[in-house]
Amino acid sequence: MNGLRRETIQGRPLRVGDREIVPEAEVWSVQTKQIGLKADGLSGGGVWWSWARPTALIERGSGVERRVQITDVNLHLEIVLLIAALVLPVVLTIFTRWANRSSAA
Amino acid sequence: MSEQIPANPLIENTLNEFFAVFERAQSSASIDNVYGEPITYGDSVVVPIASISQFFGVGLGVGTDQHADQQDGGLGGGGTARVKARPVALAEIMPEGVDVHPIIDENRALTAGLLFAAWAVFWAARTLIKLFK
Structure with missing residues (x-):
């Protein structure tokens, strides 16, 4: 199947x-x-x-x-790093937009 | 219009049989592969524990040259397989209880850490460039 x-x-x-x-x-x-x-x-x-x-x-x-x-410690570490790697660009993009908006105002 | 040839159950049966044999072998072997042979050490019994991934692929083909004067044909096939085991922990079964000692794969952790660090540096640099442009 x-x-x-x-x-x-x-x-x-x-x-x-x-x-x-x-x-x-x-x-x-x-x-x-x-x-x-x-x-x-x-x-x-x-x-x-x-x-x-x-x-x-x-x-x-x-x-x-x-x-x-x-507990598979290695797998947990990799999952945490993967989530962090996905969240980091989002956080930094939001921060950049906020900072640019603040400096323009 | 191409001539429709009758469905030959050869490949389907071969594939189904191949998968069934592999699945039967896998389900009985899985748990024995994950938990290794117990080692008696004084009063305790130590069991090595691993995570196992297995992959196999197979392809088969039967062809006939219907344009030739004499019908010609052939059969071919190929396959690949891979089994990978990664140590996860050591279980120590003592008279007073069971203790599980995780195994940290330093190479894997270092590789993951370095990849994350490179990714973080790239995004930090990109953010700084955007901020001070």
Whole structure:
């Protein structure tokens, strides 16, 4: 099926003492397929991409369940810098217009 | 007018089969790739954690030369694949609890920082030029 898909998957539990640790990950995948039919032949192709990222370790033991979140620090840093890179020109453009208007007045 | 040839299920079936096999393999392997083999270290168990991206592309073609005296034809195809893993963290499972230690990729952080700095300098210079022009 063509399109974007997201699913949360859990791995085999890891037993440490009386506790059970279940790894959890989120998988994003995109696939597209195309088949072309012409008078002198057939052609087809497709691409498939997937990204699996860890989300949490679920700790179970003595009737208690706890989620330990896994943070991708590098990805967070990149997202913050990307947002800053998008906001910076907007802020500076607004500032320039304001400054030019103030000096003209 | 070009002659319409009957739809051959060969390519469609091949592609569908290829994708199905890849998808089955991927969904079972994903979690095992993200969470590496646990390493026992004293009382603790250390699990390496990574982010995995996979890409593959495939193309196939069947052609026939219907203008030739004897019908001629051929089949060709190609493909590419890439798997990339980036370390994200180390999970330390101790008797007293689970601790996750993030891994900072210094090269990646430095590259992102330098790109942002260059972008910021460009916009700062542009703003100053516009202000004092």
